[in-house]
Amino acid sequence: MSSTIEDLLMDKASSADCGTIVYSPGGQYGPRYQQDLQLVLLHTGHLNVTIDDTSHTITPGNVVLLKPGHLEFFEFAHDQETWHRWINVRVPEFTGEYEEQLSDLPFIIPISAELNKLTDLMLDMKPGATTESPQMRCIGLAALYQFSHEHKRENRATGLHASVAQAKNVIHNRFAESWTLNELAEQVNVTPEHLIRLFHTHENTTPMKYLWHYRVRQAAEMLQTTSDSVAEITLRCGFKSPIHFSRCLKQRTGKSPTEIRRESWQQK
Numbered sequence: 001m002s003s004t005i006e007d008l009l010m011d012k013a014s015s016a017d018c019g020t021i022v023y024s025p026g027g028q029y030g031p032r033y034q035q036d037l038q039l040v041l042l043h044t045g046h047l048n049v050t051i052d053d054t055s056h057t058i059t060p061g062n063v064v065l066l067k068p069g070h071l072e073f074f075e076f077a078h079d080q081e082t083w084h085r086w087i088n089v090r091v092p093e094f095t096g097e098y099e100e101q102l103s104d105l106p107f108i109i110p111i112s113a114e115l116n117k118l119t120d121l122m123l124d125m126k127p128g129a130t131t132e133s134p135q136m137r138c139i140g141l142a143a144l145y146q147f148s149h150e151h152k153r154e155n156r157a158t159g160l161h162a163s164v165a166q167a168k169n170v171i172h173n174r175f176a177e178s179w180t181l182n183e184l185a186e187q188v189n190v191t192p193e194h195l196i197r198l199f200h201t202h203e204n205t206t207p208m209k210y211l212w213h214y215r216v217r218q219a220a221e222m223l224q225t226t227s228d229s230v231a232e233i234t235l236r237c238g239f240k241s242p243i244h245f246s247r248c249l250k251q252r253t254g255k256s257p258t259e260i261r262r263e264s265w266q267q268k
Contacts (some may be wrong), residue, residue, distance in 0.1 A: 012091050014132040016140025018122040020085040023076040025082045030073040038066040039143055041111050041119060046225040048236070055176050055236040057218050059225060063115060063145060064108045068094045078227040080204040085119050089140040090131075105129050106151050106174035115150075118143045131264045147174025163188045164202045167195060169231065171211050177239040181208055196232060219245065223257055224264040 022044070023029070040047075040063065047058040050073045051066070054108065058064055068091065076082040097109040122139045129136050160168075166188045171179075184207050199207050219237040222228055230242050239245035246257055253260065 015090045016136045017088045019133045023082045026078045027076040034070050036090050039087045040064050042086045043083045046077035063111045087143045106169045164198050223260045
């Protein structure tokens with residue numbers, strides 16, 4: 001998030017709110033049309049959010065950024081309670097300029113101690129303040145800026161090339177979609193050949209291998225944390241068929257979907 005978007009948000013943000021909620025096993029929420037910039041901090045359980053027909057799997061310990069103008073549907077863990085906290089910032093005049101400024105931010109990052117503290121502070125302040133109060137708006141904006149800062153700090157720490165970071169964000173946010181190398185390269189405005197060279201340098205793999213590895217990782221987490229069927233996970237994670245999913249999982253983990261799920265339940 002650049003200084004430009006920070007200035008725009010500080011000037012245009014009309015209100016901010018926060019909350020904490022626990023959903024019972026199998027709970028759902030939506031569909032709803034998102035009106036705010038929202039951070040969702042997932043602490044326990046499991047969350048699958050579908051945004052404009054694209055499914056995203058969220059595991060505990062992560063925070064996601066939701067943006068205005070999108071249709072959302074939330075599904076929570078079938079086998080346990082799901083606890084998450086949230087911070088909303090309302091920007092009534094959220095235009096294409098805002099969307100462009102926010103495009104480099106990731107969909108998901110780990111929850112930091114700083115983000116937890118800001119959420120704690122905002123929840124403590126809520127009983128005595130209105131959503132339009134300067135205090136609530138400032139803390140809500142501070143949480144958004146912290147989200148941006150942590151993403152930039154991670155990229156600086158790893159020395160990650162901007163095009164690789166952007167491609168990884170696309171993969172993380174939209175891994176269920178059908179991608180070709182050319183389409184990924186177009187997303188980050190480089191040639192396919194150059195994107196391959198950058199991934200070899202920074203990730204020691206190719207963009208497409210990274211995509212399939214990420215799909216397998218997300219699918220394995222879903223097997224461990226949900227009771228969704230293999231067919232459902234196959235669809236949500238971008239595999240061609242349950243047989244294709246099982247083969248990719250076996251190649252990368254040495255285990256079948258049944259073995260991963262059985263081991264997970266034995267550990268609980």
